[in-house]
Amino acid sequence: MTTRTATDDTASALADAAARQTYETADEVLRLYQPVMRALATAAGPSVEVVLHNLDGSDVDLDHTIMAIENGHVTGRAVGGPSTSLGLDVLKDRQRNHDAFGYRAVTSDGRELRSSSIYFHNAAGDIIASLCINVDLSPLQQARNMIEALLPVPPVGAEEAPQEHFGSDLLSVMDQMISEAIAEIGRPVEQMSRDDKIAVLEKLEKRGVTQMRKSIETIAKRLHVSRVTAYAYLDEARS
Structure with missing residues (x-):
């Protein structure tokens, strides 16, 4: 086209x-x-x-x-x-x-x-x-090439590379990380299956988010589940 x-x-x-x-x-x-x-x-x-x-x-x-x-x-x-x-x-x-x-x-x-x-x-x-x-x-092509040269190139093994998040306080940093994990699933929370939500908990567990204060309560609200259910999903993610 x-x-x-x-x-x-x-x-x-x-x-x-x-x-x-x-x-x-x-x-x-x-x-x-x-x-x-x-x-x-x-x-x-x-x-x-x-x-x-x-x-x-x-x-x-x-x-x-x-x-x-x-x-x-x-x-x-x-x-x-x-x-x-x-x-x-x-x-x-x-x-x-x-x-x-x-x-x-x-x-x-x-x-x-x-x-x-x-x-x-x-x-x-x-x-x-x-x-x-x-x-x-x-x-225009030269300008595009210059811009592309300035953009970061993902290193080999990018999945293992550390990713840094910035925020005005720890709660906002945690919220960014939760949003990122949800986005990686590729569908809105309303359309997520049980396995999808467990996958979110697994990602957050690997990134240390679940060790933050009040993290489970925050994650439960974002995934539209109860606190008890969020803990159950976390146990499955860990196993």
Whole structure:
């Protein structure tokens, strides 16, 4: 399932606007949409390229289709530069709806892009221009890698590693540990079986919680059982 982004939604809105009317020439599209391109690129930032291609006529030169471009450093292109491989598909069928949103693209140096393309038609139904938005994902990927590098990596034998709990007093520490043991069962207390509750007591016994003052009373309340039942579960856990 593809997740939509703000740039996808912007491209979709532009596509809806383009679909409601036709244009005589690619130059007309340029006059109307060049200010939109600049506004979009400025708002989205330097990692977002916005480019308008001229696809008008029967002898389109795919090596020289770019009429206007913002943030061309994303793909290393400029005005007068080339189309992409999608241009070939478009020219095979100029009357089909080729609009696409949030698809994956790759630059010549291997960077991953998230792209959207919309196409403008003339009165005859032929495509005469395209507006493409290309988001360079590498800054986001680098940021993700930095964050992941800062996150703790569980050591080998993590189950045996000590886990520290902090609280304003011992009762709050105990309550945290009880909550953690309950969460590890994977279901709400209301849906726990007898064996589930014994498993909670077993975890708390191993972690020393049952040695704390008033622990059994607190555990009994959290498990919705009586104090006597909690002690019985503890005896089974110990055995």
